[in-house]
Amino acid sequence: MQKEPLKTESPAGLPPELEPKKMTIQVSKVQTPMRIDRYLTQQVENATRNKVQEAIEEERVLVNGRPVKSNYRIKSNDQIHITFLRPPAPELAPEDIPISILYEDDDLMVIDKEAGMVVHPAFGNWTGTLANAILHHLGKDADELDKSEMRPGIVHRLDKDTSGLIIIAKNPVALHKLATQFARRQVEKVYKAIVWGVPNPPSGTIKTNIGRSHKNRKVMANFPYEGAEGKHAITDYQVIEDLSYFALMDMTLHTGRTHQIRVHLQHIGHPILGDETYGGATPRTLPFSKSEQFTKNLLELMGRQALHAETLRFRQPTTGELLIFTAPLPEDMQLVLEKSRTIMTANPC
Incomplete structure (x- = not known):
């Protein structure tokens, strides 16, 4: 699929790496109807469906000047304005951070997270997170995990200032099965x-x-x-x-x-x-x-x-x-x- 022309701009006053990224997309005259979250994921480099849906939910996506929902179907000649608050993330790296592991087997770990530790990297907290500690602890075994969303093996999450138990999957099969248990309310x-x-x-x-x-x-x-x-x-x-x-x-x-x-x-x-x-x-x-x-x-x-x-x-x-x-x-x-x-x-x- 040929991508539509993009225009980008950044507000003044911040270092480039911290600036929100604003984009304008002019939809082609011959574009077939498509959900806007799917369309933007295809059009914007490195954008994930989750990030696009988050932007839509927070009304940072405007179509012809008005906010829409994720199921909005784009039309020919629509003009889309989108703002991404977070700059591109650095590569997730292992860090030697102490963590309290209560249980571990071939499939999973159960960790007692201390208050103040961020679970996975995000804007403002790119390092020092539980995800960084997990990569270090698993070493080469972490290669099986998907790091694209900065959440390797993380089945669920806790807020930074909430302490306590969190489950970490050690392989994709375990991650899927554990996520299914959460989705079916079996946990x-x-x-x-x-x-x-x-x-x-x-x-x-x-x-x-x-x-x-x-x-x-x-x-x-x-x-x-x-x-x-x-x-x-x-x-x-x-x-x-x-x-x-x-x-x-x-x-x-x-x-x-x-x-x-x-x-x-x-x-x-x-x-x-x-x-x-x-x-x-x-x-x-x-x-x-x-x-x-x-x-x-x-x-x-x-x-x-x-x-x-x-x-x-x-x-x-x-x-x-x-x-x-x-x-x-x-x-x-x-x-x-x-x-x-x-x-x-x-x-x-």
Whole structure:
């Protein structure tokens, strides 16, 4: 297929390697109708379907001046403007970074990721990621893995500031089988979270749709369950420890939407302690003396959202054996719980 002419431009004020890349594509008069995500993947060098769809979802793709959806079918003479926020990625390289491997066999590893570690390279975090550490650990065995999306063997992901368990596949067959288990909701994932306040009732199920916020496309928002916007998301919750002003909770995911637990806990009015994006990082005044200073100190001690991927249950992709793993609560969350228990005892509700 002959490519359409492209025009590129970059805004002034940034080094060239950090500038967003803007392109204009004039669709041919004889172009047959085609989904725009497929069309742009063919037309733009090094563009992947995922990156194109992300740009469309974030309204960085305009057709004749208006945003469209990924299933929009281009027409002859359409004019397309597209902005890629991220510059071309450097080659993914192995790095000798310590990682906590709880289990390893010929097909997979289960890693207890520490908070602060990015799972895979992206704009602003090209090095020092779990993906870099995986390549180093596997050595030549990593040659089997697809590195084109900078996610070698990564079956699912955790946010940078979420600690806990993550599964890494060591070969393409295992990756496919594990990804299928996730897609079919056959993997049980249980998280621990420390939240503001104590939910009432102490257990239940949260059901909403989750999609990009209308106000800020970089964050997620709740929409009516099974409505027209977003994708349906289901989370079970259970209060494990009532700390009067805070609660330690179990959160079980039945779907895997971006920021699902964080968004759902915000939705029920109990955001995760330390969560800057979803309303959990502002000191509060509670019904005891010097409470605002106490909550400020608690947030500084935590330094991140108090969320930990504690338990995973899934089938070994070759043998079918049920594997169950648990990662202990990290030290920062344990310290927050100890201080919360102390203040609850000294200032009962």
